[in-house]
Amino acid sequence: MKRDIQILMHTHWDREWYFTKDETKVLLRNHMQEVMEYLETNPDTIYILDGQSVMIDDYLELEPEAEDRLRKLITSGSLRVGPWYTQTDLLLVHGESIYRNLYYGIKRAREFGNPMLVGYAPDTFGHASQMPQIYRQFGIDSTFFWRGFSELKAEKSDFIWKGIDGSEIVGVNLATGYQGAKYLENKEDELKNRMKKIMSVLDKYSASNARLIMNGHDQMPIQKNIKEVMTKIQSLYPDDTVRISDFETYVNALDKSELEVVSGELVDSKHARIHRTIGSTRMDIKLLNSEIENKLYNVLEPLAVIGEQAGVLYPHSVIEKVAKILFGTHAHDSIGGCNSDKVNQDIKQRLLNALEMVDTQIELHLRLLTMGDVDNDYTIAVVNALPEKRENQIVTFDMLTRSKSFILYDEEGNTVPYSVISQNQEDAGLIDRQVAARLQDIKVWRTYITVPVKSIEGLSIEYYTYEEVESNDASPEEKQESTIENNFGRVIIKDNQLHYKDLNNNRVYENILSIETGGDDGDSYDYSPPINDWILNSTEAAEINSSVIKTDHYQKMNIKLTMTVPETTQDRENKKANKEVAFTGTLMLYPDDSKLYVNLTHTNHTKDNRYRAVIKTGIQSEQVKVDGYLSSQNKPMYNEQALNIWKEDKWVEKPVSVETAQSFITLKNEESQCTVYTDGLKEYEVLDDRIHLTLFRTFSHLGKRNLVNRPGRPSGIEIETPDNQMLNETFTFRFAIDFKQTDQESKRAKEYLTPLIGYQQKEFNRFNINPRENVTTTHEHLSLELNELTVSAVKLTEEGDLFLRLFNPQETDVTVVLPENSYLATPMEEKISTTNSLTLTPQQIGNLIINR
Known part of the structure; x- marks a missing residue:
């Protein structure tokens, strides 16, 4: 068979890793100068700029005068950019971040020419099962990747990838890696040996006569002698063709009707490492990122939609700025936390800056909304940020008053009941x-x-x-008790364990929440158990102290869980527990809510360890229901097939049964169900009837060699990263445990992460602002009957129309009726056609524009 040898010239551009983004910006300027000079001299050449449009911005930041020159090369097709804005992780970030990353990446590329509509994700640590549909919606019909493939998926590296909703795209695993043909040798003997190795792999795995030669590497400069090398390759393979090509040409060479069909996530670690436990590395960074994502997508954007109705300008530029800061931290290394200490410090600071921006914009919007044309200066706003009517809710917010007590009134003048959670006196001079x-x-x-x-x-x-008003102490009475309850269940502390009694069926779930700690001999990429581990669980090793507050509107249990654990690796090996640690926090129950809300705070004082929350469900099941990107899915509890063969088959990494969810994890059987709703905690493992939710882990190096679960070379480089021990770092963990039977976990997770927003117009503020004459009160609303559909996004398009993204996490079709002037839309927020209803099949995502 005559082979079609297609050489793809590219660079893989990690913006940061063990080097900073500022270092790579300087290098990028030099790199782009060489690339542009070469492409201008060789206009028949194609060069791939790593599938991320941020490289345009990073380059022009330092050399803005080159914009026209760059535009000519992109317009001509010599230089390919997009579709991503940055090379994002595809398991750990928010589903909306995936959509927005593609949106801004394609949008920026369009400003210079035609974007490369190929799902190029060369080095990402695994691929979510919803990606085929997301790619399809952006007009992308193929993906090229390195990590996540094995022969358990398909015999050939070219296949059809079927998403969880049934969407299909072409999947191409880069069998020799994105770096397989880096720095091709010019000496004939060396080139012959190199090409023999490359071609033997590609001949085995390619599904057509096309052979994709990836000529590039991390920050690799363009290989200027490539044509000379190609001439020598042609002499080595005189019966084959040799040419510079692109991804689209390679896909067109495939007979799609003959390709194998692959379903599900691409997370196998046979040929390349996936790092399945990277979801708990540098949890300070991951929790901070999740906080910003939730505030941006669940609070600021819908709040700004409501604000626009009241005359407050929609903050497009602020939202874009915050989003792009996020995307700059979403590359697999960046959000993975597998970086030098210096880089992680930079990432964390950028995220803190983004949090300040989003918090300030939210607070500014709320202030303006309470400064409208109301008669009473003492104004409070309660906001529903979901496009659905909500009932039997609670809202929590802070009041700042000169007197200790006050009375709330609704708009009709009726007294509004409330309960105090806490109260403290402050100096107004420290506020204003x-x-x-x-x-x-x-x-x-x-x-x-x-x-x-x-x-x-x-x-x-x-x-x-x-x-x-003047009144007695409004603070609630705290009692030394060990029980709280609501209409659904009762929480009891007994024998230093937490138990839950379901009042609907009188079933008692024993020891529902404990803390497990064990050693960690891993690095920034992977948890690795020590050879001599000593695992302790608070069930046997802790003391729980509690007090209780009971009011009409909530019952709260303050808890302090104290246990003594090994301080160092040596202490653990010697079975020496010598450091007292504590988890403090609250358990909250509300009358009309079946969830038990858990809020725990912990300051770390130990090294080389892993802490997990253990939720004992009493439920045995072979499957776990979780949410992925805008979807729900059932995953096996144990990765049995891969674990049975990984050693014999010489996988490069053990395919451990540690998985990733977005915001909920459910175990259920015919009689019972337990769902854990999480706020930023995404890494879990199910063992028997227990959900192990990783809280955080600590370790000493960026990379280590010969780990228990990862034999051979180190990932990354072997440098010490003392910051990763997280000493004196304070964490706050939020999750909820729910024993109510439901198949609407996705909706309940969205509601959990989108509580009602309350805000009081305060007399004293850090900054003064003037009232806006055009800002008024608004009583407009949009209450859609979404049935089982779940909201992903509520925002305004840049043209000022209302944009909604919905998805169907159910196993049957769901139809909703839409208001007048509704349109089906693309994720690029462009109208497709008018519609008065929307039907989504199982796991399907719908994009809508509604003119208001």
Whole structure:
């Protein structure tokens, strides 16, 4: 068979790793100068700029005068950019971040020419099962990748990848890696030996006569003598063709009707490492990223939609800026945390900056919304950020008042009940510098309250007012008790264990929550158990102290779980528990909510360890239901097939049964169900009837060699990273445990991550702002009957239309009726056609534009 040898020239551009993004920006300027000079001299050449449009911005930041020159090369097709904005991780970040990364990547590439519509993700640590549909929606019909493939999926490296909804694209595993033909030799003997190795692999795995030769590597400069090398390759293979090519040409050479069909996630670690436990590396960074994503997608964007109805300008530029900061931290190394300490410090600081921006914009919007045309200056806004009517909710927010007590009123003047969570006195001069500048001594009370909300329309605001009154202490009474309950269940502490009694069927779930700690001999890529591990569980090794607050609107248990653990690896090997550690926090129950809300805080004082929350469900099951990107799916509890063969088959990494979820994990059988809803905690493992939710892990090096689960060379480089021990780092972990039987976990997870928002217009503020004359109160709303569909995004397009993204996590079709002037849309937020209803098949995603 005559082979078609296609050489793809590219560079793989890690913006940061054990080097910083600022170092690579300087190198990129030099790199782009060489690439452009070569392409201008050789206009028949094609060069791939790693599938990420951010390289345009990084280069032009340092050499803006080259914009026209760059545009000519992209327009001509010599230089290929997009579709991503940055090379993102495809398992750990928010599903909306995947959509927005492609949106901004394609948008930026279009400003210079035609984007490369190929799902190029060369070095990502695994690929989610929803990616075929997401790619398809952006007009992308193929993906090229390195990690995640094995012969358990297909015999050939060219295949049809079927997504969880049934969408199909061409999948191409880069069998010799994206770096397989880096720095091709010019000496004939060396080139002959090199090509023999490359071609033997490609001849085995390629499904057509096309052979894809990936000529590039990390930050590799363009190989200027490539044509000379190609001439020599042609002489080695005179019966074959040799040419410079691109991804699209390679796909066109495939007979798609003959390709094998592959389903599910691409996370096998036979030929390349996947690092399945990287989901718990540098949890400070991961939790911070999740906090920003949730605030951006679940709070700021829908709040800004409501604000626009009241006359507050939609903050497009702020949202884009925050999103692009996020994307800059979403590369597999960056969000993975597998970097030098210096780089992780930079990543964390950028995320802190993004958090400040999103928090400030949210607070600014809420302030403006409470400064509209209302008669009473004492205004409170309660916001529903979902486009659905919600009932029997609670909203929690802080009040700042001069008096210790106050009365809330709704818009009709009716008294609104509430319960105090906490109350402290503060110096107003520390809040508002104008108070201190005037030498005023003003004390104020900051009171956190919970307010029941019987009903609130979708995408709407309800306004309250308040009156300060003189009264007795409003703080709730704290009692030394060990039980709380609501309409659904009762939490009991007994024998230093937490138990839950389901009041609907009187079943008792014993020891529902404990903390497990064990050693970690791994590195920034992988947890690895020590050869001599000593695993301790708080069930046997801890003491739980508790106090209880009971009010009409919540019951709260304050807990402190104290246990003594090994401080160092040596202590663990010697079975010496010598360091007292504590997990403090709260367990909350609300009258009309079946979830038990868990909030735990911990400051780390030990090295080389892993901590996990263990949720004992009492439920045995072979499958686990979780959510992925805009989907729900059932995964096997144990990765049996791969684990049975990995040693014999010489996989490069053990395919451990540690998995990733986005926001919920469910175990169920015919009689019972337990769902854990998580806020940023995504790595889990199910053992018997217990869900192990990884809280954090600590370790000493960026890379290590010969780990128990990962034999051979180190991943990354072997440098010490003392920051990864996370000493004195304080973590806050939030999750909820729910024993209610439901098949709507996706909707409940969205509601859990999108609580009602409450805000009081305060007398004292850090910054002063003027009221906006055009800002008014608004009673507009959008309450859609979404049935089982789940909301992913609520925002405005750049043209000012309302954009919604919905998905169907169910196993049957779901239809919803839409308002007038509704349109089916693309994820690029372009209208397709008018519609008065939307039907989504199982796991299908729908994009809508509604003119309001």
